[in-house]
Amino acid sequence: MSEARARIVAADKAHLWHPYTPMDRWLAETDPLVIVRARGARLFDADGKSYLDGNSSWWVAALGHNHPRIVAALHRQADAFCHVSMAGTTHEPAARLGEELCAVAPPGMERVFFSDDGSTAVEVALKMSLQLWRNAGARDKCRFVALDAAYHGDTLAATNLGGVEVFRRPFAGVMLECIHVPVPAPAPGAPNDPYARAFTTMEALIAERAHEIAAIIVEPRLQGASGMRVYDAELLRRVRAACDRHQVLMIADEVFTGYGRTGPMWSCSAAGVVPDILCTAKGFTAGVLPMAATLTTARIFDGFRGAPERAFWHGHSFCGNPLGAAVAREVLAVFREEEVLERAVPKAHRIAEAFQALADIPGVHAPPARGMVGAVDLAADAGYLGERGWRAYAEARRLGAYLRPMGDVVYIAPPLNIDDGELDELLDIVRRSILHALG
Ligand code: PMP
Numbered sequence: 082m083s084e085a086r087a088r089i090v091a092a093d094k095a096h097l098w099h100p101y102t103p104m105d106r107w108l109a110e111t112d113p114l115v116i117v118r119a120r121g122a123r124l125f126d127a128d129g130k131s132y133l134d135g136n137s138s139w140w141v142a143a144l145g146h147n148h149p150r151i152v153a154a155l156h157r158q159a160d161a162f163c164h165v166s167m168a169g170t171t172h173e174p175a176a177r178l179g180e181e182l183c184a185v186a187p188p189g190m191e192r193v194f195f196s197d198d199g200s201t202a203v204e205v206a207l208k209m210s211l212q213l214w215r216n217a218g219a220r221d222k223c224r225f226v227a228l229d230a231a232y233h234g235d236t237l238a239a240t241n242l243g244g245v246e247v248f249r250r251p252f253a254g255v256m257l258e259c260i261h262v263p264v265p266a267p268a269p270g271a272p273n274d275p276y277a278r279a280f281t282t283m284e285a286l287i288a289e290r291a292h293e294i295a296a297i298i299v300e301p302r303l304q305g306a307s308g309m310r311v312y313d314a315e316l317l318r319r320v321r322a323a324c325d326r327h328q329v330l331m332i333a334d335e336v337f338t339g340y341g342r343t344g345p346m347w348s349c350s351a352a353g354v355v356p357d358i359l360c361t362a363k364g365f366t367a368g369v370l371p372m373a374a375t376l377t378t379a380r381i382f383d384g385f386r387g388a389p390e391r392a393f394w395h396g397h398s399f400c401g402n403p404l405g406a407a408v409a410r411e412v413l414a415v416f417r418e419e420e421v422l423e424r425a426v427p428k429a430h431r432i433a434e435a436f437q438a439l440a441d442i443p444g445v446h447a448p449p450a451r452g453m454v455g456a457v458d459l460a461a462d463a464g465y466l467g468e469r470g471w472r473a474y475a476e477a478r479r480l481g482a483y484l485r486p487m488g489d490v491v492y493i494a495p496p497l498n499i500d501d502g503e504l505d506e507l508l509d510i511v512r513r514s515i516l517h518a519l520g
Pocket of ligand 1: 198199306338362
């Protein structure tokens with residue numbers, strides 16, 4: 082290990098606490114990955130070796146690393162000013178971003194509340210829903226409904242919505258009232274789609290308990306952190322109709338699925354569904370700066386007008402940060418002008434094909450791929466504590482890809498604009514790493 086690299090590793094191991102990491106494992110790691118540079122779909126380590134970024138660095142680098150147009154937009158804004166609060170001031174990057182975002186959002190989304198990351202975007206959505214009903218005098222409408230396999234972020238309230246057992250267990254029952262709808266484990270060859278049963282339960286809940294439900298929250302058509310599980314657009318339409326019938330809000334958490342990850346700009350649009358509140362982050366700034374947005378309708382916005390106590394008393398120091406906003410505007414421009422969604426279509430087909438072929442390997446279960454996401458499960462009872470995915474990870478690293486698994490689930494969610502040769506290389510490494518993990 083070079084001296085510079087050893088110095089970084091020593092400081093890290095002495096002082097850092099890593100996210101989603103059993104720290105004993107990290108402290109025992111003798112060859113940790115130290116990244117010094119990233120370009121496009123590749124990360125470069127301190128020894129000059131490159132790795133294809135199989136998950137866009139936790140699903141954020143939707144346009145690859147250091148896209149030159151986005152870096153230039155960041156420089157331009159940094160020269161003008163880096164930060165000013167949105168309390169009593171405004172500025173072009175935030176105002177124009179709001180306008181441009183609403184123009185590409187599902188119809189009816191007219192207002193934008195900025196925050197910092199996916200979790201805060203969800204937190205804003207929750208507090209908005211609760212206060213909307215309080216402002217309307219419906220004080221009992223204070224519960225949320227989420228799928229049992231959901232993931233909506235890591236702030237305390239968002240954690241309570243989540244259904245990944247190992248994440249939620251230490252905090253269960255604290256603060257937020259969330260009703261979890263069970264999603265039976267996927268059983269290959271089982272006659273009923275487990276999601277169809279889950280959504281039927283959710284519809285019934287909405288009908289029976291609307292008087293106490295503020296909102297339901299869903300990851301539209303693809304549950305990411307629970308293992309890249311997909312469900313049908315029709316189910317989303319049914320739950321939207323139930324929300325309309327019974328006056329329950331629908332929150333679409335598009336933090337992962339938005340910005341073309343599943344194909345269209347928004348995953349709910351593929352179902353023709355317009356939510357009441359939509360959360361976006363990750364691809365929103367394409368991994369350049371942490372920033373998020375919660376979008377909503379004029380009807381919800383109007384529920385906060387009138388006397389000052391009706392206002393939404395919520396905000397973050399970096400709300401509408403000009404650097405983040407300038408970046409997010411450039412991201413939208415790149416999506417438009419480089420036809421990112423259109424060009425991703427054949428890449429998504431290639432991913433679907435390659436992951437379907439993996440299902441022929443004994444011991445591999447491959448749920449359908451969706452858009453720029455492909456996943457396989459290397460154990461029948463996939464869980465976060467599974468080890469098989471980590472064996473694939475180690476082999477992929479040796480072969481030149483960063484393929485961090487979710488326990489036994491090995492997946493890719495590469496930059497939408499990864500070039501075709503690199504995508505083929507990544508898919509080949511995935512296959513070889515899985516064979517190695519099972520061998
Ligand atoms: N919602 C969903 C659907 C997510 O996938 C994530 C992050 N994986 C979040 C919310 C939380 O986002 P963040 O990590 O940026 O707080």
